[in-house]
Amino acid sequence: MIKIIPVETKKDLQRFIKLPFRLYKNDPNWIPPLIMDMKTKFNPQKNPYYEHSQVQPFLAERNGKIIGRITAQTNTQHNKAHNDKVGFFGFFESIDDQKVPDKLFETAYNWLQKKDCDTMRGPMNLSVNDECGLLIDGFDSPPYVLMTHNKKYYVNLIEKSGLSKKMDLYAYKVPVTKAPERIEKLAKKLEKRGKFTIRSLSTRKAQLKEDIKTTFEIYTKAWENNWGDVPMTKSEFDNIVKEMLIYVRPEFVYIAEVDGKPAGFSLTLPDYNFVLKKMNGYLFPIGIFKALYYKNKVTRLRVIAMGVIKEYKNRGIDIAFYAKSFETANNHRIKWTEAEFSWILENNKIMNRIAKNLGGVIHKTYRIYDKKIAY
Secondary structure, eight states: OOEEEEOOSHHHHHHHHHHHHHHTTTOTTOOOOOHHHHHHHTOTTTOGGGGTOOEEEEEEEETTEEEEEEEEEOOHHHHHHHTSOEEEEEEEEEOSOTHHHHHHHHHHHHHHHHTTOSEEEEOEESSTTSEEOEEEEOTTSOOOTTOOOOOTTHHHHHHHTTOEEEEEEEEEEEEOSOOOHHHHHHHHHHHHHHTEEEEEOOOSHHHHHHHHHHHHHHHHHHTTTSTTOOOOOHHHHHHHHHHHTTTOOGGGEEEEEETTEEEEEEEEEEOTHHHHHHHTTOOTTTHHHHHHHHGGGOOEEEEEEEEEOGGGTTSSHHHHHHHHHHHHHHTSSSOOOEEEEEEEETTOHHHHHHHHHTTOEEEEEEEEEEEEOOO
16 A cells, blocks of 8 residues: 655655665666755755745655655746746656556645646756756766756656646757857857857956846846746845856856846856766765865766847847857866757757757757646
8 A cells, every 4th residue: 555645854854865866776877966955955944945835745655665756836936927827746756656656646736736726737846947857768878967867667657647748848969079160150240240248257256246146137037938937036046056156167157248238148067967976965974075076077068058138139149158158168178078958948949959050969858747737
């Protein structure tokens, strides 16, 4: 008999966090998250997501053994932005037994129904601004930083539980070589014609604070009409910046300006999943030394965010961002071997075309699922 347990104690949260470590023990492509980071994510006093929304994790247990998990969460920020009543699920894990996801999704469904939601959508860990999407193609390599990895059989488990495709997200793999000459020439021409300039994130503390404020302003405006976009609160943005500053290389973060006004920004991160793999979930006692040792051995990059404010679109700023990223990577002291552009919505024709023109090939596809909630 399968028993569903709401996570309410530290012991239950520990079991929730540790389940994937057992399920993926022999999977070379799974990246263990830092356990301390996972505890922070589910701490209402430390995660600003809880300031506006609710989260309830659940465990599936049979004969005293944890065999599955899921979260159900509201997202008032999403519903305000899109004027809908969507609820979300995330952090789904399960053994290969259909009875387990059936129970877990039924539980999440019922919880969201009580919150007056009319749709269950996911996986989102916890929102579209975090890790999201179920990997449905591209299981033969590890994910890039802040991207997901899951068991191949999850696709069948989820779909047999009554969820259906809502949107696919593409991840393009691109070799880090010299940008095509036509792209370099085009970028320079567009920068001159569009009357914009591109600069890197400042390394000076005072200016860095101003640059972070600028990126928040751009982020809020540039993504507001994208499918599924959820505007972050200032505290959420600050929290993400705090987490990412550990990984960020300022030379790979760009701000575009037109007449001194912010117009767009681009963020590329080193793929620190290579480091996390070595740490196996623990920062202490020796994980910190592993992090310091391996951080300069990372050779992959992920272009994680790129956006342009509406009034400055169609000037070629996005193309110039890509060209600048290639240029920096090729002239860098570290020999970067490949990059991932992720994720890109399947219906974003412009960004998909740019990725392909830069030599990108889709190597992973992630899927967002929906299920209507009946009353």
